[in-house]
Amino acid sequence: MATTGLAQEKIWATKSVYDRAETAHFERLAKESRGSACSVTPASGSLANEVAKARQHIKNGLQCVNNIATNVNISLQDLPARVAAIEKDTSDLRNSVAELRTLIKNLDLKAGSTLPEPYIAICPAKPQEPEAPSKDEDDDDVDLFGSDSEGEDAAAAKIREERLAAYNAKKSKKPVLIAKSNIILDVKPWDDETDMQALEAEVRKINTDGLLWGAAKLVPLAYGIHKLQISCVVEDDKVSVDWLTEAIQEREDYVQSVDIAAFNKV
Template sequence: MMCSVTAESVWLQQPRYEAAEADFQCYLNKSRTPTTQDNTSCSALVTDIQQIRQQIQTAMNNTGEEKAGAQTVGLEQRVSLLEKENRELKKAVEELKKMTSALNLQLKSGTKANVEVDKNSNNIVTKMDVEETKDAESSEEDDDDVNLFGSDEEEDEAKVREREERIKAYQLKKSKKPALIAKSSVTLDVKPWDDETDMKKMEECVRTIQMDGLLWGASKLAPLAYGIKKLIILCVVEDEKVSVDDLQEKICEFEDYVQSVDIAAFNKI
Protein backbone atom coordinates (compact mmCIF):
# COMPACT_ATOMS: atom_id res chain seq x y z
CA MET A 1 0.00 0.00 0.00
CA MET A 2 2.86 2.37 0.82
CA CYS A 3 4.34 1.68 -2.57
CA SER A 4 1.12 2.64 -4.25
CA VAL A 5 0.99 5.93 -2.37
CA THR A 6 4.54 6.90 -3.27
CA ALA A 7 3.98 6.04 -6.89
CA GLU A 8 1.10 8.48 -7.17
CA SER A 9 1.98 11.87 -8.70
CA VAL A 10 -1.15 13.63 -7.46
CA TRP A 11 -1.51 14.84 -3.75
CA LEU A 12 -4.99 13.93 -3.03
CA GLN A 13 -4.87 14.70 0.76
CA GLN A 14 -3.63 18.29 0.43
CA PRO A 15 -6.84 19.94 1.74
CA ARG A 16 -6.67 17.84 4.83
CA TYR A 17 -3.06 18.78 5.49
CA GLU A 18 -3.79 22.45 4.94
CA ALA A 19 -6.76 22.29 7.26
CA ALA A 20 -4.62 20.55 9.86
CA GLU A 21 -1.89 23.19 9.49
CA ALA A 22 -4.47 25.97 9.84
CA ASP A 23 -5.82 24.36 12.95
CA PHE A 24 -2.32 24.09 14.34
CA GLN A 25 -1.61 27.75 13.69
CA CYS A 26 -4.86 28.72 15.35
CA TYR A 27 -3.92 26.61 18.31
CA LEU A 28 -0.58 28.34 18.54
CA ASN A 29 -2.22 31.76 18.38
CA LYS A 30 -4.75 30.80 21.08
CA SER A 31 -2.01 29.57 23.44
CA ARG A 32 -0.11 32.84 23.09
CA THR A 33 -3.12 35.05 23.85
CA PRO A 34 -4.01 33.39 27.21
CA THR A 35 -0.38 33.68 28.24
CA THR A 36 -0.66 37.44 27.93
CA GLN A 37 -3.89 37.39 29.87
CA ASP A 38 -2.32 35.20 32.54
CA ASN A 39 0.54 37.67 32.92
CA THR A 40 -1.96 40.50 33.25
CA SER A 41 -4.02 38.60 35.86
CA CYS A 42 -0.85 37.71 37.80
CA SER A 43 0.24 41.34 37.94
CA ALA A 44 -3.25 42.32 39.13
CA LEU A 45 -3.15 39.59 41.79
CA VAL A 46 0.25 40.80 43.01
CA THR A 47 -1.13 44.32 43.26
CA ASP A 48 -4.11 43.09 45.28
CA ILE A 49 -1.83 41.15 47.60
CA GLN A 50 0.32 44.21 48.19
CA GLN A 51 -2.75 46.31 48.95
CA ILE A 52 -4.04 43.69 51.40
CA ARG A 53 -0.64 43.56 53.11
CA GLN A 54 -0.64 47.32 53.42
CA GLN A 55 -4.12 47.28 54.92
CA ILE A 56 -3.13 44.57 57.41
CA GLN A 57 -0.04 46.52 58.45
CA THR A 58 -2.08 49.68 58.91
CA ALA A 59 -4.68 47.82 60.96
CA MET A 60 -1.98 46.28 63.17
CA ASN A 61 -0.42 49.68 63.81
CA ASN A 62 -3.81 51.16 64.72
CA THR A 63 -4.57 48.22 67.04
CA GLY A 64 -1.26 48.66 68.84
CA GLU A 65 -1.97 52.34 69.39
CA GLU A 66 -5.48 51.56 70.68
CA LYS A 67 -4.13 48.91 73.07
CA ALA A 68 -1.52 51.30 74.37
CA GLY A 69 -4.20 53.92 74.92
CA ALA A 70 -6.47 51.43 76.69
CA GLN A 71 -3.60 50.31 78.93
CA THR A 72 -2.83 53.90 79.81
CA VAL A 73 -6.47 54.54 80.74
CA GLY A 74 -6.57 51.35 82.83
CA LEU A 75 -3.41 52.35 84.71
CA GLU A 76 -4.82 55.79 85.41
CA GLN A 77 -8.01 54.24 86.82
CA ARG A 78 -6.03 51.88 89.05
CA VAL A 79 -3.84 54.70 90.31
CA SER A 80 -6.89 56.81 91.15
CA LEU A 81 -8.50 53.84 92.94
CA LEU A 82 -5.33 53.22 94.97
CA GLU A 83 -5.15 56.88 95.91
CA LYS A 84 -8.77 56.76 97.10
CA GLU A 85 -8.12 53.64 99.19
CA ASN A 86 -4.99 55.25 100.63
CA ARG A 87 -6.99 58.30 101.72
CA GLU A 88 -9.63 56.08 103.34
CA LEU A 89 -6.97 54.09 105.20
CA LYS A 90 -5.35 57.26 106.46
CA LYS A 91 -8.72 58.48 107.69
CA ALA A 92 -9.37 55.17 109.49
CA VAL A 93 -5.92 55.30 111.11
CA GLU A 94 -6.56 58.82 112.34
CA GLU A 95 -9.88 57.75 113.86
CA LEU A 96 -8.20 54.80 115.60
CA LYS A 97 -5.54 57.11 116.98
CA LYS A 98 -8.21 59.41 118.37
CA MET A 99 -10.07 56.50 119.97
CA THR A 100 -6.83 55.16 121.48
CA SER A 101 -5.93 58.53 122.94
CA ALA A 102 -9.44 58.87 124.39
CA LEU A 103 -9.18 55.44 126.02
CA ASN A 104 -5.79 56.30 127.45
CA LEU A 105 -7.22 59.46 128.96
CA GLN A 106 -10.07 57.49 130.52
CA LEU A 107 -7.65 54.94 131.96
CA LYS A 108 -5.43 57.65 133.36
CA SER A 109 -8.33 59.51 134.91
CA GLY A 110 -9.36 56.29 136.74
CA THR A 111 -12.76 54.89 135.86
CA LYS A 112 -14.85 53.41 138.63
CA ALA A 113 -15.80 49.77 138.15
CA ASN A 114 -18.78 48.28 139.87
CA VAL A 115 -19.14 44.53 140.11
CA GLU A 116 -22.78 43.52 140.30
CA VAL A 117 -23.65 40.01 141.35
CA ASP A 118 -27.23 38.77 141.36
CA LYS A 119 -27.61 35.57 143.39
CA ASN A 120 -30.74 34.26 145.08
CA SER A 121 -32.60 37.43 144.03
CA ASN A 122 -30.14 39.59 146.07
CA ASN A 123 -28.14 42.29 144.25
CA ILE A 124 -24.68 42.73 145.77
CA VAL A 125 -22.66 45.69 144.55
CA THR A 126 -19.04 45.79 145.66
CA LYS A 127 -16.72 48.73 145.27
CA MET A 128 -13.86 47.46 147.39
CA ASP A 129 -11.66 46.66 144.39
CA VAL A 130 -11.87 50.23 143.10
CA GLU A 131 -11.17 51.65 146.52
CA GLU A 132 -8.23 49.30 147.00
CA THR A 133 -6.90 50.38 143.61
CA LYS A 134 -7.19 54.01 144.65
CA ASP A 135 -5.42 53.24 147.92
CA ALA A 136 -2.69 51.42 146.02
CA GLU A 137 -2.28 54.36 143.65
CA SER A 138 -2.16 56.81 146.53
CA SER A 139 0.38 54.61 148.32
CA GLU A 140 2.49 54.47 145.14
CA GLU A 141 2.34 58.26 144.88
CA ASP A 142 3.38 58.52 148.50
CA ASP A 143 6.23 56.06 147.89
CA ASP A 144 7.69 58.42 145.29
CA ASP A 145 8.43 60.95 148.01
CA VAL A 146 9.55 58.40 150.61
CA ASN A 147 13.14 58.20 151.56
CA LEU A 148 14.22 54.58 151.14
CA PHE A 149 16.66 54.89 153.99
CA GLY A 150 14.10 56.38 156.37
CA SER A 151 12.10 54.53 159.06
CA ASP A 152 8.67 52.87 158.59
CA GLU A 153 7.11 55.17 161.17
CA GLU A 154 6.86 57.94 158.59
CA GLU A 155 3.97 56.13 156.85
CA ASP A 156 0.54 57.47 157.62
CA GLU A 157 -0.83 55.01 160.20
CA ALA A 158 -4.40 56.29 159.88
CA LYS A 159 -4.56 55.35 156.22
CA VAL A 160 -3.11 51.92 156.95
CA ARG A 161 -5.69 51.25 159.66
CA GLU A 162 -8.52 52.47 157.45
CA ARG A 163 -7.42 50.22 154.60
CA GLU A 164 -7.12 47.20 156.88
CA GLU A 165 -10.57 47.83 158.32
CA ARG A 166 -12.05 48.00 154.84
CA ILE A 167 -10.38 44.75 153.86
CA LYS A 168 -11.64 43.01 157.00
CA ALA A 169 -15.17 44.30 156.45
CA TYR A 170 -15.11 43.08 152.85
CA GLN A 171 -13.84 39.63 153.85
CA LEU A 172 -16.46 39.37 156.60
CA LYS A 173 -19.22 40.32 154.20
CA LYS A 174 -17.95 37.81 151.69
CA SER A 175 -17.79 35.02 154.29
CA LYS A 176 -21.42 35.63 155.29
CA LYS A 177 -22.57 35.20 151.72
CA PRO A 178 -24.59 31.96 151.46
CA ALA A 179 -22.89 29.30 149.37
CA LEU A 180 -24.84 27.50 146.70
CA ILE A 181 -25.53 23.85 147.54
CA ALA A 182 -25.89 21.38 144.69
CA LYS A 183 -28.98 19.22 145.20
CA SER A 184 -30.73 16.53 143.18
CA SER A 185 -34.26 15.18 143.10
CA VAL A 186 -34.28 11.37 142.89
CA THR A 187 -37.29 9.11 142.25
CA LEU A 188 -36.75 5.50 143.37
CA ASP A 189 -38.67 2.37 142.37
CA VAL A 190 -38.58 -0.13 145.27
CA LYS A 191 -39.78 -3.58 144.16
CA PRO A 192 -41.01 -6.27 146.62
CA TRP A 193 -40.58 -10.04 146.39
CA ASP A 194 -44.22 -10.93 145.78
CA ASP A 195 -47.79 -9.77 146.26
CA GLU A 196 -47.78 -10.89 149.91
CA THR A 197 -45.11 -8.37 150.94
CA ASP A 198 -46.31 -5.76 153.43
CA MET A 199 -45.82 -2.57 151.39
CA LYS A 200 -46.64 -0.28 154.30
CA LYS A 201 -43.98 -1.92 156.43
CA MET A 202 -41.52 -1.72 153.55
CA GLU A 203 -42.12 2.03 153.22
CA GLU A 204 -41.59 2.50 156.95
CA CYS A 205 -38.30 0.65 156.72
CA VAL A 206 -37.16 2.79 153.81
CA ARG A 207 -38.00 6.01 155.63
CA THR A 208 -36.00 4.88 158.67
CA ILE A 209 -32.85 5.55 156.65
CA GLN A 210 -31.55 8.92 157.82
CA MET A 211 -28.46 10.61 156.38
CA ASP A 212 -27.04 14.12 156.49
CA GLY A 213 -28.27 15.81 153.31
CA LEU A 214 -31.15 13.35 152.72
CA LEU A 215 -34.80 14.42 152.76
CA TRP A 216 -37.65 11.98 152.03
CA GLY A 217 -40.66 13.18 150.06
CA ALA A 218 -43.96 11.84 148.82
CA SER A 219 -44.56 8.19 147.94
CA LYS A 220 -47.19 6.04 146.25
CA LEU A 221 -47.89 2.46 145.20
CA ALA A 222 -48.01 1.58 141.51
CA PRO A 223 -49.00 -1.74 139.90
CA LEU A 224 -46.07 -3.79 138.63
CA ALA A 225 -47.35 -7.17 137.33
CA TYR A 226 -49.56 -10.10 138.37
CA GLY A 227 -51.10 -8.14 141.21
CA ILE A 228 -47.71 -7.08 142.58
CA LYS A 229 -47.24 -3.39 143.40
CA LYS A 230 -44.05 -1.37 143.69
CA LEU A 231 -43.21 1.58 145.94
CA ILE A 232 -42.40 4.85 144.17
CA ILE A 233 -40.77 7.27 146.62
CA LEU A 234 -39.24 10.70 146.09
CA CYS A 235 -36.21 12.08 147.93
CA VAL A 236 -33.94 15.13 147.75
CA VAL A 237 -30.20 14.65 148.31
CA GLU A 238 -27.20 16.96 148.56
CA ASP A 239 -24.70 15.85 145.96
CA GLU A 240 -21.65 16.38 148.15
CA LYS A 241 -23.04 14.54 151.19
CA VAL A 242 -25.22 11.72 149.87
CA SER A 243 -24.33 9.09 147.29
CA VAL A 244 -27.31 7.57 145.50
CA ASP A 245 -25.47 4.25 145.18
CA ASP A 246 -24.99 4.09 148.96
CA LEU A 247 -28.66 4.92 149.44
CA GLN A 248 -29.67 2.05 147.14
CA GLU A 249 -27.45 -0.37 149.05
CA LYS A 250 -28.96 0.65 152.38
CA ILE A 251 -32.49 0.14 151.05
CA CYS A 252 -31.54 -3.30 149.71
CA GLU A 253 -30.38 -4.28 153.22
CA PHE A 254 -34.06 -4.81 154.08
CA GLU A 255 -33.97 -8.21 152.41
CA ASP A 256 -37.26 -9.40 153.88
CA TYR A 257 -39.20 -6.75 151.96
CA VAL A 258 -37.02 -5.37 149.15
CA GLN A 259 -36.05 -7.32 146.06
CA SER A 260 -34.39 -4.49 144.09
CA VAL A 261 -34.15 -0.68 143.85
CA ASP A 262 -34.04 1.25 140.57
CA ILE A 263 -33.64 4.96 139.82
CA ALA A 264 -36.74 6.09 137.92
CA ALA A 265 -35.77 9.77 137.62
CA PHE A 266 -32.76 11.91 138.51
CA ASN A 267 -32.96 15.71 138.19
CA LYS A 268 -30.60 18.47 139.30
CA ILE A 269 -32.17 21.22 141.39
Protein backbone atom coordinates (compact mmCIF):
# COMPACT_ATOMS: atom_id res chain seq x y z
CA MET A 1 0.00 0.00 0.00
CA ALA A 2 2.77 2.45 0.84
CA THR A 3 4.76 1.61 -2.27
CA THR A 4 1.75 2.03 -4.48
CA GLY A 5 0.94 5.47 -3.02
CA LEU A 6 4.51 6.74 -3.45
CA ALA A 7 4.59 5.58 -7.04
CA GLN A 8 1.45 7.56 -7.80
CA GLU A 9 2.89 10.89 -6.46
CA LYS A 10 4.54 13.25 -9.04
CA ILE A 11 8.19 14.15 -8.43
CA TRP A 12 10.05 17.11 -10.20
CA ALA A 13 13.23 15.26 -10.80
CA THR A 14 14.75 17.97 -13.09
CA LYS A 15 14.12 21.00 -10.84
CA SER A 16 17.85 21.67 -10.44
CA VAL A 17 18.24 21.96 -14.19
CA TYR A 18 15.51 24.59 -14.36
CA ASP A 19 17.04 26.48 -11.44
CA ARG A 20 20.42 26.68 -13.19
CA ALA A 21 18.76 27.84 -16.43
CA GLU A 22 16.86 30.57 -14.57
CA THR A 23 20.04 31.74 -12.85
CA ALA A 24 21.88 31.93 -16.16
CA HIS A 25 19.00 33.88 -17.70
CA PHE A 26 19.01 36.53 -15.01
CA GLU A 27 22.79 36.84 -15.14
CA ARG A 28 22.61 37.42 -18.86
CA LEU A 29 19.99 40.15 -18.34
CA ALA A 30 22.20 41.79 -15.73
CA LYS A 31 25.15 41.86 -18.11
CA GLU A 32 23.07 43.36 -20.87
CA SER A 33 21.81 46.09 -18.53
CA ARG A 34 25.35 46.92 -17.46
CA GLY A 35 26.46 47.09 -21.09
CA SER A 36 23.68 49.51 -22.00
CA ALA A 37 24.58 51.72 -19.05
CA CYS A 38 28.17 51.96 -20.25
CA SER A 39 27.03 52.96 -23.74
CA VAL A 40 25.35 56.13 -22.31
CA THR A 41 28.70 57.61 -21.33
CA PRO A 42 29.47 59.23 -24.70
CA ALA A 43 26.03 60.91 -24.63
CA SER A 44 26.89 62.48 -21.30
CA GLY A 45 29.94 64.04 -22.98
CA SER A 46 27.83 65.62 -25.76
CA LEU A 47 25.45 67.02 -23.15
CA ALA A 48 28.34 68.75 -21.46
CA ASN A 49 29.29 70.31 -24.77
CA GLU A 50 25.77 71.62 -25.25
CA VAL A 51 25.79 73.08 -21.74
CA ALA A 52 29.12 74.77 -22.50
CA LYS A 53 27.74 76.24 -25.69
CA ALA A 54 24.67 77.54 -23.87
CA ARG A 55 26.86 79.20 -21.26
CA GLN A 56 28.93 80.85 -24.02
CA HIS A 57 25.75 82.20 -25.69
CA ILE A 58 24.56 83.59 -22.38
CA LYS A 59 27.90 85.25 -21.83
CA ASN A 60 27.86 86.79 -25.29
CA GLY A 61 24.33 88.08 -24.74
CA LEU A 62 25.29 89.67 -21.45
CA GLN A 63 28.27 91.32 -23.15
CA CYS A 64 25.99 92.81 -25.83
CA VAL A 65 23.62 94.11 -23.17
CA ASN A 66 26.54 95.76 -21.37
CA ASN A 67 27.68 97.40 -24.61
CA ILE A 68 24.19 98.75 -25.31
CA ALA A 69 23.90 100.10 -21.77
CA THR A 70 27.27 101.80 -22.14
CA ASN A 71 26.20 103.47 -25.43
CA VAL A 72 22.91 104.59 -23.88
CA ASN A 73 24.74 106.11 -20.94
CA ILE A 74 27.04 107.99 -23.32
CA SER A 75 24.01 109.29 -25.30
CA LEU A 76 22.25 110.37 -22.12
CA GLN A 77 25.36 112.20 -21.01
CA ASP A 78 25.44 114.12 -24.33
CA LEU A 79 21.71 114.91 -24.28
CA PRO A 80 21.81 117.98 -21.94
CA ALA A 81 24.57 119.56 -24.02
CA ARG A 82 22.62 119.03 -27.23
CA VAL A 83 19.40 120.45 -25.70
CA ALA A 84 21.33 123.50 -24.50
CA ALA A 85 22.78 124.04 -27.99
CA ILE A 86 19.31 123.81 -29.57
CA GLU A 87 17.88 126.30 -27.06
CA LYS A 88 20.73 128.71 -27.80
CA ASP A 89 20.11 128.47 -31.55
CA THR A 90 16.38 129.07 -31.01
CA SER A 91 17.07 132.14 -28.87
CA ASP A 92 19.44 133.57 -31.51
CA LEU A 93 16.84 132.99 -34.21
CA ARG A 94 14.15 134.79 -32.20
CA ASN A 95 16.48 137.75 -31.63
CA SER A 96 17.21 137.93 -35.36
CA VAL A 97 13.48 137.89 -36.21
CA ALA A 98 12.84 140.66 -33.67
CA GLU A 99 15.61 142.79 -35.18
CA LEU A 100 14.18 142.28 -38.68
CA ARG A 101 10.72 143.31 -37.52
CA THR A 102 12.10 146.46 -35.89
CA LEU A 103 14.03 147.30 -39.04
CA ILE A 104 10.94 146.87 -41.26
CA LYS A 105 8.90 149.03 -38.90
CA ASN A 106 11.50 151.77 -39.03
CA LEU A 107 11.57 151.58 -42.82
CA ASP A 108 7.79 151.99 -42.93
CA LEU A 109 8.00 155.02 -40.66
CA LYS A 110 10.73 156.61 -42.75
CA ALA A 111 9.04 155.93 -46.11
CA GLY A 112 8.24 159.62 -46.59
CA SER A 113 11.71 160.84 -45.55
CA THR A 114 15.22 160.31 -46.88
CA LEU A 115 16.45 156.78 -46.23
CA PRO A 116 19.94 156.06 -44.86
CA GLU A 117 22.64 155.39 -47.45
CA PRO A 118 22.78 151.56 -46.89
CA TYR A 119 19.12 151.25 -47.92
CA ILE A 120 19.07 153.62 -50.91
CA ALA A 121 20.07 150.86 -53.34
CA ILE A 122 17.51 148.47 -51.85
CA CYS A 123 14.61 150.89 -51.54
CA PRO A 124 14.94 153.62 -54.18
CA ALA A 125 12.96 156.76 -53.66
CA LYS A 126 9.40 156.68 -54.98
CA PRO A 127 9.01 158.97 -58.01
CA GLN A 128 6.73 161.89 -57.40
CA GLU A 129 3.49 161.84 -59.31
CA PRO A 130 2.59 164.98 -61.26
CA GLU A 131 0.00 167.06 -59.53
CA ALA A 132 -3.46 166.92 -61.07
CA PRO A 133 -4.65 170.26 -62.38
CA SER A 134 -7.35 171.87 -60.33
CA LYS A 135 -10.93 172.09 -61.48
CA ASP A 136 -10.71 175.83 -61.93
CA GLU A 137 -7.71 175.48 -64.24
CA ASP A 138 -9.57 172.89 -66.34
CA ASP A 139 -12.53 175.19 -66.67
CA ASP A 140 -10.25 178.03 -67.76
CA ASP A 141 -8.38 175.96 -70.34
CA VAL A 142 -11.37 174.20 -71.96
CA ASP A 143 -14.54 175.97 -73.03
CA LEU A 144 -16.83 173.85 -75.17
CA PHE A 145 -19.13 176.63 -76.36
CA GLY A 146 -16.70 179.53 -76.29
CA SER A 147 -17.24 182.83 -74.51
CA ASP A 148 -18.05 186.39 -75.53
CA SER A 149 -15.15 187.59 -73.38
CA GLU A 150 -12.70 185.80 -75.69
CA GLY A 151 -13.75 187.89 -78.65
CA GLU A 152 -15.87 185.32 -80.50
CA ASP A 153 -16.86 186.61 -83.88
CA ALA A 154 -20.42 186.84 -85.14
CA ALA A 155 -19.99 184.14 -87.82
CA ALA A 156 -19.08 181.43 -85.28
CA ALA A 157 -21.97 182.39 -83.03
CA LYS A 158 -24.38 182.24 -85.97
CA ILE A 159 -23.18 178.75 -86.97
CA ARG A 160 -23.59 177.50 -83.41
CA GLU A 161 -27.11 178.87 -83.14
CA GLU A 162 -28.09 177.24 -86.42
CA ARG A 163 -26.82 173.85 -85.25
CA LEU A 164 -28.69 174.13 -81.95
CA ALA A 165 -31.89 175.06 -83.77
CA ALA A 166 -31.55 172.08 -86.14
CA TYR A 167 -30.97 169.74 -83.20
CA ASN A 168 -34.02 171.01 -81.30
CA ALA A 169 -36.20 170.69 -84.41
CA LYS A 170 -35.08 167.11 -84.99
CA LYS A 171 -35.69 166.24 -81.35
CA SER A 172 -39.20 167.71 -81.41
CA LYS A 173 -40.17 165.54 -84.42
CA LYS A 174 -39.18 162.32 -82.67
CA PRO A 175 -42.34 160.44 -81.58
CA VAL A 176 -42.86 160.03 -77.85
CA LEU A 177 -43.03 156.43 -76.65
CA ILE A 178 -46.30 155.75 -74.81
CA ALA A 179 -46.14 153.01 -72.17
CA LYS A 180 -49.14 150.65 -72.36
CA SER A 181 -50.22 147.50 -70.54
CA ASN A 182 -52.41 144.58 -71.54
CA ILE A 183 -54.59 143.45 -68.60
CA ILE A 184 -56.92 140.43 -68.28
CA LEU A 185 -59.54 140.80 -65.53
CA ASP A 186 -61.64 138.11 -63.84
CA VAL A 187 -65.02 139.61 -62.85
CA LYS A 188 -66.98 137.31 -60.50
CA PRO A 189 -70.76 137.58 -60.00
CA TRP A 190 -72.74 136.99 -56.80
CA ASP A 191 -74.45 133.75 -57.85
CA ASP A 192 -75.58 131.69 -60.83
CA GLU A 193 -78.69 133.87 -61.28
CA THR A 194 -76.68 136.97 -62.24
CA ASP A 195 -77.21 138.12 -65.84
CA MET A 196 -73.69 137.83 -67.25
CA GLN A 197 -74.56 139.76 -70.46
CA ALA A 198 -75.78 142.67 -68.40
CA LEU A 199 -72.67 142.41 -66.23
CA GLU A 200 -70.41 142.64 -69.32
CA ALA A 201 -72.40 145.61 -70.58
CA GLU A 202 -71.95 147.41 -67.24
CA VAL A 203 -68.21 146.77 -67.32
CA ARG A 204 -67.87 148.11 -70.88
CA LYS A 205 -69.72 151.27 -69.86
CA ILE A 206 -66.55 152.32 -68.03
CA ASN A 207 -64.89 154.60 -70.56
CA THR A 208 -62.01 157.02 -70.14
CA ASP A 209 -59.07 158.38 -72.10
CA GLY A 210 -56.35 155.73 -72.44
CA LEU A 211 -58.67 152.71 -71.90
CA LEU A 212 -59.57 150.26 -74.68
CA TRP A 213 -61.71 147.17 -73.96
CA GLY A 214 -60.97 143.92 -75.77
CA ALA A 215 -62.47 140.44 -76.08
CA ALA A 216 -64.44 138.77 -73.27
CA LYS A 217 -65.62 135.25 -72.47
CA LEU A 218 -67.40 133.29 -69.73
CA VAL A 219 -65.32 130.82 -67.73
CA PRO A 220 -67.08 128.26 -65.49
CA LEU A 221 -66.24 128.30 -61.79
CA ALA A 222 -68.42 125.85 -59.80
CA TYR A 223 -72.04 124.96 -59.11
CA GLY A 224 -73.17 126.54 -62.36
CA ILE A 225 -71.50 129.89 -61.65
CA HIS A 226 -69.46 131.55 -64.42
CA LYS A 227 -67.02 134.44 -64.27
CA LEU A 228 -66.47 137.09 -66.92
CA GLN A 229 -62.89 137.17 -68.22
CA ILE A 230 -62.35 140.40 -70.14
CA SER A 231 -59.19 141.97 -71.57
CA CYS A 232 -58.25 145.60 -71.99
CA VAL A 233 -55.32 147.83 -72.97
CA VAL A 234 -54.53 150.89 -70.86
CA GLU A 235 -52.02 153.72 -71.08
CA ASP A 236 -49.96 153.63 -67.91
CA ASP A 237 -49.75 157.42 -67.60
CA LYS A 238 -53.53 157.92 -67.94
CA VAL A 239 -55.25 154.87 -66.41
CA SER A 240 -54.44 153.32 -63.05
CA VAL A 241 -55.13 149.62 -62.48
CA ASP A 242 -56.44 150.30 -58.99
CA TRP A 243 -58.87 152.88 -60.30
CA LEU A 244 -60.11 150.45 -62.97
CA THR A 245 -60.78 147.60 -60.51
CA GLU A 246 -62.55 149.96 -58.10
CA ALA A 247 -64.72 151.29 -60.92
CA ILE A 248 -65.79 147.75 -61.83
CA GLN A 249 -66.53 146.81 -58.21
CA GLU A 250 -68.82 149.82 -57.90
CA ARG A 251 -71.32 147.81 -60.01
CA GLU A 252 -72.43 146.10 -56.80
CA ASP A 253 -75.67 144.76 -58.27
CA TYR A 254 -73.70 142.46 -60.59
CA VAL A 255 -70.09 142.28 -59.39
CA GLN A 256 -68.93 140.50 -56.27
CA SER A 257 -65.11 140.84 -56.79
CA VAL A 258 -62.45 141.58 -59.42
CA ASP A 259 -59.09 139.83 -59.81
CA ILE A 260 -56.17 140.48 -62.18
CA ALA A 261 -55.56 137.28 -64.15
CA ALA A 262 -52.67 138.62 -66.28
CA PHE A 263 -50.67 141.84 -66.58
CA ASN A 264 -48.21 142.40 -69.47
CA LYS A 265 -46.41 145.45 -70.80
CA VAL A 266 -47.11 146.23 -74.45
